[in-house]
Amino acid sequence: MSAADTTLTADPVVAEPAAATPRDPLPRAGWRVVAAKELGDHLTSVRFVVLLVVLGLAAAIPLYFAADQIRSIAPQASGFSAVFLALFTLGSQDISVLRVYEFVGIVAPLLGLAFAFDAVNGERSEGTLPRLLAQPIHRDDVINGKFAAGMAVIGLVLVVVVGFIAGFGMLRLGIVPHGNEVLRLLAWVIITFLYVGVWLAFGLLLSVLVRRAATAALIGFGIWLLITIFGQLITTLVNGILAPAADATPDAILANAQIQQFITRLLPSTLYRETSVVLLNPSVNQISAPTSIGQVQQAQQQIQSLFSLDQSFLLVWPQVVALVFLLVVCFAAAYVAFMRQEVRA
Amino acid sequence: MRRAKPAVRRAATDDDAVIRTRRLTKRYGTLTAVDNLDLVVHRGEIFGLLGQNGAGKTTTILMLLGLTEPSSGEARVMGLDPEREPRLVKRRVGYLPDAVGFYGGLSGRQNLRYTANLNGLRRDVAEHAIADVLEQVGLTDRADDRVDTYSRGMRQRLGIADALVKTPDLLILDEPTTAIDPLGVVEILELLRRLVNERGLAIMLSSHLLTQVQSVCDRIGIFAAGRLVGQGTVDELAATFGDGTATIEVGLELPTPADRSRAQAALGSLSGVTEVNPPAKDGDPWQVVVRPASGEGRVRQEILVVAVDQSLRLTTLRPVVPSLDDIYRLAVTRTAA
Ligand SMILES: Nc1ncnc2c1ncn2[C@@H]1O[C@H](COP(=O)(O)OP(=O)(O)O)[C@@H](O)[C@H]1O
Numbered sequence A: 001m002s003a004a005d006t007t008l009t010a011d012p013v014v015a016e017p018a019a020a021t022p023r024d025p026l027p028r029a030g031w032r033v034v035a036a037k038e039l040g041d042h043l044t045s046v047r048f049v050v051l052l053v054v055l056g057l058a059a060a061i062p063l064y065f066a067a068d069q070i071r072s073i074a075p076q077a078s079g080f081s082a083v084f085l086a087l088f089t090l091g092s093q094d095i096s097v098l099r100v101y102e103f104v105g106i107v108a109p110l111l112g113l114a115f116a117f118d119a120v121n122g123e124r125s126e127g128t129l130p131r132l133l134a135q136p137i138h139r140d141d142v143i144n145g146k147f148a149a150g151m152a153v154i155g156l157v158l159v160v161v162v163g164f165i166a167g168f169g170m171l172r173l174g175i176v177p178h179g180n181e182v183l184r185l186l187a188w189v190i191i192t193f194l195y196v197g198v199w200l201a202f203g204l205l206l207s208v209l210v211r212r213a214a215t216a217a218l219i220g221f222g223i224w225l226l227i228t229i230f231g232q233l234i235t236t237l238v239n240g241i242l243a244p245a246a247d248a249t250p251d252a253i254l255a256n257a258q259i260q261q262f263i264t265r266l267l268p269s270t271l272y273r274e275t276s277v278v279l280l281n282p283s284v285n286q287i288s289a290p291t292s293i294g295q296v297q298q299a300q301q302q303i304q305s306l307f308s309l310d311q312s313f314l315l316v317w318p319q320v321v322a323l324v325f326l327l328v329v330c331f332a333a334a335y336v337a338f339m340r341q342e343v344r345a
Numbered sequence B: 001m002r003r004a005k006p007a008v009r010r011a012a013t014d015d016d017a018v019i020r021t022r023r024l025t026k027r028y029g030t031l032t033a034v035d036n037l038d039l040v041v042h043r044g045e046i047f048g049l050l051g052q053n054g055a056g057k058t059t060t061i062l063m064l065l066g067l068t069e070p071s072s073g074e075a076r077v078m079g080l081d082p083e084r085e086p087r088l089v090k091r092r093v094g095y096l097p098d099a100v101g102f103y104g105g106l107s108g109r110q111n112l113r114y115t116a117n118l119n120g121l122r123r124d125v126a127e128h129a130i131a132d133v134l135e136q137v138g139l140t141d142r143a144d145d146r147v148d149t150y151s152r153g154m155r156q157r158l159g160i161a162d163a164l165v166k167t168p169d170l171l172i173l174d175e176p177t178t179a180i181d182p183l184g185v186v187e188i189l190e191l192l193r194r195l196v197n198e199r200g201l202a203i204m205l206s207s208h209l210l211t212q213v214q215s216v217c218d219r220i221g222i223f224a225a226g227r228l229v230g231q232g233t234v235d236e237l238a239a240t241f242g243d244g245t246a247t248i249e250v251g252l253e254l255p256t257p258a259d260r261s262r263a264q265a266a267l268g269s270l271s272g273v274t275e276v277n278p279p280a281k282d283g284d285p286w287q288v289v290v291r292p293a294s295g296e297g298r299v300r301q302e303i304l305v306v307a308v309d310q311s312l313r314l315t316t317l318r319p320v321v322p323s324l325d326d327i328y329r330l331a332v333t334r335t336a337a
């Protein structure tokens, strides 16, 4: 037994009342201080400029083709509603992927990853995390603030890019959006925001779990590549394996189609693309594989008519819910992992 | 039970404790990083937590700040429980982590501003406090340069400034002098002493460097393998962990060998003196070893008397303060045994 033990174990720890010196109150919203600092960092960072340029280009290239097509139909377009949305949905007739929403869908994940992959591990390796956590804020203020700043900068980039496209349409092509189109566009921007948010939360998760920022970036980039470039390839492959035999009954074929669709929808990129198509095209009235022969016939007989926004929304709400679910799951995982981590590396 | 004395003396002023732990313990799996720690740090003192790497110093500090949960036992910092009220504790305690880092792209002043904002300081209060602490650590000239361009020593001083921005009542510094050149160390230690004198705050610092702790700390806690093996002033620790002897340095002018043997006999005849070691080189002091150590003061006076009686010319007469090195070595080996 050491000397210290013998001298101190006898007296109990007396809870001394907190000194009554007047002090500033505890800061109430630590996450806002963190978010403000992070946002300042983002806006002055090179990556912000680079991403703005990349996303701008991703929008501008298909826009060029879309403008061409819109000009060619403009003379007979008087009865054609939703011309404005065509800016986002039309593209090259030869290359189907050359459309604004497709391109944005490809590049947007990078936007999310870029503003999150080094959020926590960066603080760790710089040795700023213990100092930050030793300030009188809640521990989750750090991760909440970083997420909020990421969402803010993403929102800003999206508004700038969509504003650029819309401005181009109005000024150069002279087409003006109708009220309905504005609403659809707004809905699409929100969905895109949500989709990028999924990737931001995923990047945040990587930044908590992976100790080195470079490794986290590489993993994030790899998964993006896998999903965006090879995603369809992989689902095609899987579906090829599952393909029904030539002599299958119609019911078997239908069931198989549903399975294939389910597999495709495991990918967030598919969820986003399907939602975009419906929201930006008032004429799209179906995204699911028919579930009965009756539906197939019905679809064939259906007269081409335009859908209202809430009708369109009814079509995609499962996709939207799935996106929200993914975002919540990723962020919650990052949150829990961060709260349980040791302060020391 | 010699150690009981200082504790009793302090018992009367126990409410000035800024840190008090009771059986504080932290286990990582089977490893006990901090083992039943009982520690008291008082207002207005510099307390040194001394221990080798892996002794549990950082773990202790993290528990005091509520940054990691104790496995058992309790801690009070400024009378608050860091586990339940970490924000109140952190509002009043400035902390310099080991290997402190800053946002390299921001200036020193911007880094401090962020800390001030996180502490909820009003803008004018913050700017004033920042200018103040930058002045105090001598970084005013470089305050608006990017931290990227700072030297290791400057970062360390910025770290102390950062811990001071919130006007704390207690500073906890983890290895504040590690990886700093000797001159920088002296600077930092002087700064700490000045802070205690000017601001009246308490400081707890950890270190594995004995001499530095000895030179600046009022009291010291010796840490080994998660256990506090001793706590007190250097003298108190010496009394506990010394080998029970004290040494007196006696400088004598002895021109002839006859003088020398006379001196040897005279010093050796004093009661309590167990050894008289003549110097290896002329002019160096003699070493007189006294047992028990408590007889050191009496023997010193008797040497004065003897020197006059024997008409020996005395040049110096002083007790040798035991080096913390020895104490530390003894403390660790004795507790291990
Ligand atoms: N997160 C952790 N998990 C497991 N063991 C740890 C952890 N953190 C520290 N330790 C161990 O606890 C002991 C004390 O470490 P530490 O408090 O850092 O010592 P010091 O600061 O005195 O060098 C060491 O043996 C260290 O390996």
Ligand SMILES: [Mg+2]
Residues within 6 Å of the ligand: B054, B057, B058, B059, B098, B174, B175
């Ligand atoms: Mg340490």
